[in-house]
Amino acid sequence: MEVVAFSAPVKRIMAVIEQAWRRPFYPIHWGKDLKQIHELVRNGEYYRIPVIRKRDLSQHWGELMEYGDFTDVVSSSGTTGRPVDLPVHRLQELVWVDCVSRVLTELGARPGDRLLHLLSNNDMFTLGPLVLQAAKKVGLGPFRCSPQRVRRIFDVVHYHQPAFVVGNPVVMLNLAEEQGHNFPDPECLPDYAYFGACGSFDADNQLTPVAQRVKDLWGLKETLNEYGCSEVGSIGHECLSHAGFHINDDAVYVELIDPDSGMPVPPGQPGEVVVTSLSMPRGFLAVRYATGDIASWMDYRPCACGRSTPRMGAIIGRIDHQLKIQGQTVFPDLIFDVLGEFPEVSDALVVRYPDPVLGHNAEVWIGYDTSANLNEHVSAAMLRRLAVSPHVRSVPIDLIRKIKAEKMASGNGVKVPRLVDLPQHVEAYL
Ligand SMILES: [Zn+2]
Incomplete structure (x- = not known):
C-alpha cells in the first residue's frame, strides 16, 4: 500500500486535552503535567499518552463523566461492576445524529422517502434511537418495526413500500430464511439498506457472505455499512465507492494500535481502533479510548468518491475474541x-x-x-x-x-x- 503522510489534527486534540484535564481521572491516568502532554502531541507522539478502556469507565465513572445538559443516556454492556451509563449532552447528540444521517443521505434518501426501521430501540442499544432521529433530520418517514413482529413488517412492506431499510444484516437474513416462501418478493421490498450493528464487508471491501445473501434475498440495489460504538458514537461509514469506512473526522480522531505493545501499527496493517472525541461537549470525553475492535487497515489516500477523509478497513474481530x-x-x-x-x-x-x-x-x-x-x-x-x-x-x-x-x-x-x-x-x- 502506498504510504501517504497524514498528520493528526494537533490543535483540535490539544483543545480536547485541555477540557479532559478538568476531569479528575485524566491527570492521574496520564501521570504527566499538561505541558508535557502538549509537547507529546506537538512532537507527533500522541500515541505515548496511555489509552483508556471500558473498565476505566466503570471503575472511575464519577471522575470521568459529566451530566451537563444531557438529553439521553446510552449504556454499554460487557463489564462487571458499575454499569457504564454515559450521559449524552444536547449538542453531542446532534453531532451523533448528524453522523448517522450521512449514511442515509449517501444512500440517496430524500424528504418524503420511507424507511423500514428494523433496529432495536431498547434501553441497551444506542443506534436505533439515533437512526430514528437521523431519519427525522433527513425528512425520511420511519416505520419502526421490531424484527420479531414479522406480520407487522410484511404489512408495512405491502401497504407502504418503503424504499429504505435499516437493520442488522444477521437479523435480516434470519427473517428472510425463516419465512422462506412467505417472504415478500424482492420487487416489493426496499431497494437500499443501511447495515448497522454488524459488519457487512471484509478486509478487501467485498460483502461478507451474510450481507451478500441479504442483498440477494431482499433484492437490494445498494447497501452501506456504518461503524460506531456507544461510548463515542458513530465513527465512520461506507460511501458508494465501497472503499472502507470514511472516518467522521470532524467528530473523532482514529488511530490503530498494536494491542500488545500499544504502538501505532505500520501502514496498511490491522490494529485496535483507538478513538479521541473531537467535538465538544461530551458526557464522556474520550481521549484515546481503546474500543477493543480490530480494524484491518487505515488508508489516508483520497477516495474515488472525492472525499479525502481517512478510511478504515473492515472490523475483523475483537481483542478479547x-x-x-x-x-x-x-x-x-x-x-x-x-x-x-x-x-x-x-x-x-x-x-x-x-x-x-x-x-x-x-x-x-x-x-x-x-x-x-x-x-x-x-x-x-x-x-x-x-x-x-x-x-x-x-x-x-x-x-x-x-x-x-x-x-x-x-x-x-x-x-x-x-x-x-x-x-x-x-x-x-x-
Ligand atoms: Zn469514498
Missing part, C-alpha cells in the same frame, strides 16, 4: 466468513472452553443435519484461508440455538452471539 489455534491468532469473524461458503451449514457457533494444557481451546460447531464429510470440507477450507483449522464438530442444531439464546438473554438482547465462552469442557454439553 482472539483465538489461539496452534499458536496462531484467529478471529471468529474470519471463521464465519469461511462458513459462509457452505450454504449447507444452517447454524454455527464458535465455542471457547477451558483446557488443562492450553489454558483455553476453541472449536467450531456446525448444525447437525450435515454429513461427517462436511466437517472435513469445512476444515480444509479453514486451512486454505486461515492456515490453521480449529476442530470442527457437528452438533444438534437445537443445542446451538439454546446456547445462543441463553447468551443473548444475558447480553443486550440485540447482538446475536457467535462466540461463546463455555465454563466447562465441551464434552459436558454433548
Whole structure:
C-alpha cells in the first residue's frame, strides 16, 4: 500500500486535552503535567499518552463523566461492576445524529422517502434511537418495526413500500430464511439498506457472505455499512465507492494500535481502533479510548468518491475474541466468513472452553443435519484461508440455538452471539 503522510489534527486534540484535564481521572491516568502532554502531541507522539478502556469507565465513572445538559443516556454492556451509563449532552447528540444521517443521505434518501426501521430501540442499544432521529433530520418517514413482529413488517412492506431499510444484516437474513416462501418478493421490498450493528464487508471491501445473501434475498440495489460504538458514537461509514469506512473526522480522531505493545501499527496493517472525541461537549470525553475492535487497515489516500477523509478497513474481530489455534491468532469473524461458503451449514457457533494444557481451546460447531464429510470440507477450507483449522464438530442444531439464546438473554438482547465462552469442557454439553 502506498504510504501517504497524514498528520493528526494537533490543535483540535490539544483543545480536547485541555477540557479532559478538568476531569479528575485524566491527570492521574496520564501521570504527566499538561505541558508535557502538549509537547507529546506537538512532537507527533500522541500515541505515548496511555489509552483508556471500558473498565476505566466503570471503575472511575464519577471522575470521568459529566451530566451537563444531557438529553439521553446510552449504556454499554460487557463489564462487571458499575454499569457504564454515559450521559449524552444536547449538542453531542446532534453531532451523533448528524453522523448517522450521512449514511442515509449517501444512500440517496430524500424528504418524503420511507424507511423500514428494523433496529432495536431498547434501553441497551444506542443506534436505533439515533437512526430514528437521523431519519427525522433527513425528512425520511420511519416505520419502526421490531424484527420479531414479522406480520407487522410484511404489512408495512405491502401497504407502504418503503424504499429504505435499516437493520442488522444477521437479523435480516434470519427473517428472510425463516419465512422462506412467505417472504415478500424482492420487487416489493426496499431497494437500499443501511447495515448497522454488524459488519457487512471484509478486509478487501467485498460483502461478507451474510450481507451478500441479504442483498440477494431482499433484492437490494445498494447497501452501506456504518461503524460506531456507544461510548463515542458513530465513527465512520461506507460511501458508494465501497472503499472502507470514511472516518467522521470532524467528530473523532482514529488511530490503530498494536494491542500488545500499544504502538501505532505500520501502514496498511490491522490494529485496535483507538478513538479521541473531537467535538465538544461530551458526557464522556474520550481521549484515546481503546474500543477493543480490530480494524484491518487505515488508508489516508483520497477516495474515488472525492472525499479525502481517512478510511478504515473492515472490523475483523475483537481483542478479547482472539483465538489461539496452534499458536496462531484467529478471529471468529474470519471463521464465519469461511462458513459462509457452505450454504449447507444452517447454524454455527464458535465455542471457547477451558483446557488443562492450553489454558483455553476453541472449536467450531456446525448444525447437525450435515454429513461427517462436511466437517472435513469445512476444515480444509479453514486451512486454505486461515492456515490453521480449529476442530470442527457437528452438533444438534437445537443445542446451538439454546446456547445462543441463553447468551443473548444475558447480553443486550440485540447482538446475536457467535462466540461463546463455555465454563466447562465441551464434552459436558454433548
Ligand atoms: Zn469514498
